[in-house]
Amino acid sequence: MLPLSLPKWRDLGAGLLHLIYPNLCVGCDRELSGDYCFCLICRRQLHETKQYLEPENDFTERFWGRLQVESGAAMYYFNRKSPVQRALHQLKYKNQADVGVRIGRRFGRLLARTPHFADVEAIVPVPLHSSRERRRGYNQSAIFAQGLSESIRRPVLENVLARVQQTTTQTRKKRMERFQNVGTVFALKRPDRIRGKHLLLVDDVLTTGATLEACGSLLLSVDGVRLSMVTIAMAVQGV
Ligand SMILES: [Zn+2]
Structure with missing residues (x-):
């Protein structure tokens, strides 16, 4: 032998x-x-949205009158029967981080071919609360961001936004009131890192848009920031 x-x-x-x-x-x-x-x-x-091909589309429409968005797109439309539903579940609850990276890489390759996302300078994932991230082992939005980053060759800025516990002091409470509709509070931690930049805010899904709106408003409060957003999937109303 x-x-x-x-x-x-x-x-x-x-x-x-x-x-x-x-x-x-x-x-x-x-x-x-x-x-x-x-x-x-x-x-x-799978139902690809192809929203990335159009500067204005049914993703950006969701934010009209709420947020100034340069470009926005979900990769897939999302309904209960779609394989996307199962993929999101595997990513979030079954320890399958690789799913987020692979979808991110693929979506990033598509985004890189269109002019609308060409001048994005950095990627900002929607944060998870740190205790939840410790339990899950990762933040699914940051994992998706990592895949995008490999394809569009822009850095991921993970420490710009944080999800924080509601504080009980009266003054803090007032300042944070406008974000209470999403049941969580976000905080901007490193405005110096994003000043004047075109940012790509990313999350796993777009449903009501409240989370992206809360995070996007914080990013836009920094001088010169322009905002684009992408998600893996977008809930189709009424489906
Ligand atoms: Zn299959």
């Missing part, structure tokens, strides 16, 4: 690893062959 060379051992190792952790579709658990996280069958059921 011929001795196995090092590369063959490596192949064997990869094969065993694949047996233990097979590469499965996040939409349906079928085994995957390609490099994306959805199989071909699920990919036919």
Whole structure:
């Protein structure tokens, strides 16, 4: 019997690893062959928004009269039956951070081809409360941001926004009142890092828009900031 060379051992190792952790579709658990996280069958059921091709679209429309948005887009429309729903669940609750990175990379490649996002200078993920992040092990928006960053080659600024506990002192309470409608309070921590920049604020989903509005307003309060936003998915009203 011929001795196995090092590369063959490596192949064997990869094969065993694949047996233990097979590469499965996040939409349906079928085994995957390609490099994306959805199989071909699920990919036919995904509903890409293509919003990134238009400067004004049904994503940016959600913020009319609420927030000055340069460009905005979700990658997919979201409904209860979509494979996207399952992918978001895997990302948020099943420790599948890789899903966020892979979708981010793919969306980033699409964004890089359009002029609307060309002058974005940095990516800011919507923060999780630190205790929740410790429990989950990661912030799903920051993971998505990391994938985007690899494709559009812009840095991720994770310490600009924070999600903080509601404080009980009266003065702090008043200042934070306008953010209470989302049930959480955000704080701007490092305005010096974003002054004059075009920022890409990212979250996993757009539903009511209250979270993005709260974070976006804080970012826009800094001199010269321009704001664009992207999410993995967008809830379609009435679906
Ligand atoms: Zn599938």
